[in-house]
Amino acid sequence: MAMALHYVGGRLVLAGTRGSGTVGEDVTRNVLAIPGLPHRIDADRLEVRGEVYMPLSNFRKVQDEFANPRNLTAGTLKQKEGDRERLKLLAFAAWELVDEDFETDAERFARLDALGIPTVETRIVPRQGLEAAISEWSERRDELDMEIDGIVVRANRIAEHLRLGNTEHHPRWAVAFKFQGESGQTHVEDVLWSVSRNGTITPVALVSPITLSGATISRASLANLSRFEELGLRRGSLVEVTRRGGVIPYVERVLDEGDGPRFEPPDHCPSCGGPVERRRIREAEFLVCANPESCTVARMRDLEHFARVLDMKGFGPKTLERMMDAGLISTPEDFFRLRRADLAALERLGEKSAENLLSEVERNREIPLAKFLEALGLPHVGPKYARILAERFGTLEALRKARPEDLLAIEGISEIIANAVVEGLAERSERIDGLLRHVRVLPHRERKRSSDGPLAGKSFVFTGTLSRMTREEAQAAVRELGGETPSGVSRKLSYLVVGAEHRPSSKLRKAQALVEQGAPLQIVDEDTFYRLLDEARRAGS
Ligand SMILES: [Zn+2]
Structure with a gap:
């Protein structure tokens, strides 16, 4: 969002949005809360023009209610009671300094640097290197922490600015290049409902992968419930997908609805299973989980548990949290919907680890x-x-x-x-x-029926610690030979095996009581157990 900052007597006294004519105390007070912007500078009177924006890394933390960083930036700046936490997510980058004379634009940007005012990224290139520089920037746009939809080429020498002059609307010495190839057509394969940490449930279209501006797109935002209902998507619908301002793909419109089943919003939270509510925020309706706090806790627990049981390496709490924040994962099913392009967007996740995560998921297709x-x-x-x-x-x-x-x-x-x-x-x-x-x-592999083995009809329960094998190994050995390993001591039990190391346990007490009552149950030590196993093995072979 374009912004002019006025410094008088070295102090930032007035900030105003340009074009829309919004100038005033509210905006100035809000702008003063933007980090990295000096309130005092070493100069008497200056006007600095530039852009207030939200770095994408910050936008991802709060994005669920907003279609794009630009709307969010504008909304945050214009609010009357400035939300200081949100203002701290904004940043400023200058691209113009008036009221001082320079020989070249390079000097102008050096002066802004010296004043401690952050600037847009600039580079001096010779005329013949222009084309290469533009395409290089176009390729780098995905790595930038801001959305850009093009770049501005300006003459470096101020004498050239004067010589070229202005048209009625814009200067001839500055030309904006918009990046091309921003929209494409693809089919909707599925719609997932991504639950953010504050409980907002956002529809996301999973689309057949297409390449837009050099990046592979496999999911596109549907913004909110109102937008979702307006679009009326079906499985297989042909849609136009746009990379708005470059980074976040967005379903622009439906080109051919098709006759697949229509997608419906969930009637309960896909993450915690709890109730959902429709909530109007500004001009749009959103679906929200009614219990966002318990929802987040439950979701983390479910996802962590799922990954741990299936031994999916790399999906630790930190990674899961980041995936949740990026809207990639709300339910265990979403693990299997991850695609290379989704993980590429995650910060601090190298290509190698993305590859590893995907292969961990693939390993668990069965x-x-x-x-x-x-x-x-x-x-x-x-x-x-x-x-x-x-x-x-x-x-x-x-x-x-x-x-x-x-x-x-x-x-x-x-x-x-x-x-x-x-x-x-x-x-x-x-x-x-x-x-x-x-x-x-x-399906569980067919086991020998227990009546087949030499320990058929016999059951074993263990208490204490065995010295030669783990309890699980002992149980497996019993089952291998056709015996049973119930969880507790009962009248029907054949043997209670007491490990070499043991404390008085409830199992032991119960078994002793049953023996006193005349149950056929035997309490045996570890050595006896191994002897029984050996005998059974000999009998079975
Ligand atoms: Zn929930």
Whole structure:
């Protein structure tokens, strides 16, 4: 946003937007809060012209309510009660200094530098190097921390300014070059609803990748709910996508609606599953999560859990946070929607690590049922119950059809767990369906039926620490031989194995009580357990 700053007696006394004629106390007070702009300079009377803008790195922190940095900058500057936090996100860059005489433009910019006033990036190039410089800048635009839609070429020598003079509207010694190739046509593949940290739910179109101004575009902003409803997108709609001012792609209009299914806004928060509200902010309606604080916490927990269970390396809390802030990830499904072009836009993420993240995602296009269940974050379902459920039901489809009583029939599954699993799966049905569009859940591999092995009909529970193997290894060995490893001590149990290192445990007390009541259960030490294993192995071979 163009701005003129007036310094009188060395002090910044007045700031006004140029063109629109907005001058006044509010704008001046707001401009004074912009970081990096000197309030006092070593000069008596000066007018500095330049641009107030929001660096893209700052815009990404607050972007959800605004279509682009320009709107946000204008809105922030003009507010009556200046929001100081938001003003701190703005920056100023000068491109003109009047009231002083110079031989060349280079001197003018050097003077601005000396006064401590930030300037736009400039470069002196010979006339014959002009074309190369313009195309170089055009290629660099994605790396800049501001949106630019072109560059201005000015004559360096002031004598040339005087010689060339002005037309009625603009000087002949300065020419603006607008970058080309900013819009293109593509198809809408999907719409995702990105939930920001403050709870705003923004629609984003996933489009068939196209190249605009040298960059590959695979997602485009739909701004807000009003805009989304106005566009009326369907799966497969042909749309025009524009890179507004260069960086943030935007769905401009629908060219051919097509006859695919129409996209609808979610009736609950895609991130936390909680209620959503429509909220009017200025001229547009937005969809917001009704409980943004618990939503963010829940989302981070879900995403971290999902990445950890599937051992997707590189998706640590910091990276996830940045992806959330960039609107790339709100639900586990979004992991599988990441594309190279999305990660390229993330700051401080090298090409190599982007590549690694994508291959971690690719590695998980096929997920064993037990892992999938664990990754869903169902209450009470850690690795152990996930495995039990996978073994028992074999496929995700079968488990999703199960009733609580079907689960209760499994040894070691309590009523609380049975209900939690059935309810948890129902609550997550949308999330599961979403994931199934991107991944294949592998059925649990057929195991030998337990009645086949030498330990068939025998069950083992462990307490304390085993000295020669981990508890998981011991349980696996038992199951390998056809035995069972229920989670708790019951009347039906065959053996309680007490590890070499143990403290009085509730399992041990319960087993002792059962033995006293005449249960056939045996309490054995570690060595006895290994002997039983050896005997079973010999019998089985
Ligand atoms: Zn939410």
